[in-house]
Amino acid sequence: AVVSTQSTGTEMSFILFSSTNGLPVVCKQCDTRTVDVVHSYLQNILAKSNSSLASSHIQALNQESISISLYYRSVKDETNVYIVCFICEGTALLSPFYHELDKYTDGLSEHLVNPEPYLVRWQFNCIEYVLRVVDYFRNDLSPLLYIALSRNTIDILASSPSSQIVRDTHLFISSCSLKELMYNTEVVFAPSSNPEETVMIDFDNKIVNYESNKFCSKWAAQIESEFDAYIVRQKLEDYKIAANEDLNTFRRLLHLAEADHYAFFQGYEFIKLHDNGKILFEMLSHESMVYSLESLENLLNILQKFRLYKESATLNSAPKVS
Numbered sequence: 001a002v003v004s005t006q007s008t009g010t011e012m013s014f015i016l017f018s019s020t021n022g023l024p025v026v027c028k029q030c031d032t033r034t035v036d037v038v039h040s041y042l043q044n045i046l047a048k049s050n051s052s053l054a055s056s057h058i059q060a061l062n063q064e065s066i067s068i069s070l071y072y073r074s075v076k077d078e079t080n081v082y083i084v085c086f087i088c089e090g091t092a093l094l095s096p097f098y099h100e101l102d103k104y105t106d107g108l109s110e111h112l113v114n115p116e117p118y119l120v121r122w123q124f125n126c127i128e129y130v131l132r133v134v135d136y137f138r139n140d141l142s143p144l145l146y147i148a149l150s151r152n153t154i155d156i157l158a159s160s161p162s163s164q165i166v167r168d169t170h171l172f173i174s175s176c177s178l179k180e181l182m183y184n185t186e187v188v189f190a191p192s193s194n195p196e197e198t199v200m201i202d203f204d205n206k207i208v209n210y211e212s213n214k215f216c217s218k219w220a221a222q223i224e225s226e227f228d229a230y231i232v233r234q235k236l237e238d239y240k241i242a243a244n245e246d247l248n249t250f251r252r253l254l255h256l257a258e259a260d261h262y263a264f265f266q267g268y269e270f271i272k273l274h275d276n277g278k279i280l281f282e283m284l285s286h287e288s289m290v291y292s293l294e295s296l297e298n299l300l301n302i303l304q305k306f307r308l309y310k311e312s313a314t315l316n317s318a319p320k321v322s
Helices: 032-049 095-111 122-126 129-136 138-150 164-176 179-183 214-223 229-257 261-273 277-290 294-317
Strands: 002-004 011-018 024-026 057-063 066-076 081-089 153-157 198-202
Touching: 011 032, 011 122, 032 057, 032 066, 032 081, 057 095, 066 095, 081 095, 095 122, 095 164, 095 229, 122 129, 129 138, 129 164, 129 229, 138 164, 138 198, 138 214, 138 229, 138 277, 164 229, 214 229, 229 261, 229 277, 229 294, 261 277, 261 294, 277 294
Parallel strands: 153 198
Antiparallel strands: 002 011, 011 024, 011 081, 057 066, 066 081
């Protein structure tokens, strides 16, 4: 089936091939040339690798006046193996949505008896969700991004916990979070046994009552005025990558600080002046506990005491108002 997105005007399609005979199982209103190009490409891949394509791939294809971005992966039921392909015009537009497309493909195995109703909604569920979340929380995007970076457990307050916007927000937060990248785990959407570790999002009143920082405010400003799902998703990824690079810098400085006092001071200055310093410190603290990194934990404890000492000294040296 072919779907058009109002946000970009980009033509979307999907094809479900049978890996047994290589023929399309579901492919309505799809351009014949596109089907032929995709089919030929997959046949070459299978011939070269002798693989079932169990892992997913995104590939830009420029052939025969066709320029598309192609996601493909195999999926199977008890008796058959299929190859699902999600396609859009352009050569890079699907790359930012790799995580979402993987999750959606995981769910396809439960719908292979009648796959078309599930597949036809792939664009709605995997791509357009970012625009719905940005529009819904337009005035509270900054704290929502802060939560995505900083929290491990999130409580949902909603009259309909299974509503579309709640599902969209789950996916949005997971897309912004570094937790899967760092610990190979996902954000938990449920109350924690420790209330201090839980953040509550009030969906009924569109309220994210939580702190933020300059980093997340700049991040929110970059996306709140966008109406193109691909641009929004790419900017989410860009800032997430920036946060991860900053974390690596902070981690490297503390590693050097084990034998270099100046590196320790550089780490202190880095975290003190950084727009995202509090989150970076919390991330590294959590990492030291998850992986039982005793030396890192000790350095962070010393750094925290030094920060408190410097803050106290600054307050005491401030001129008193009579």
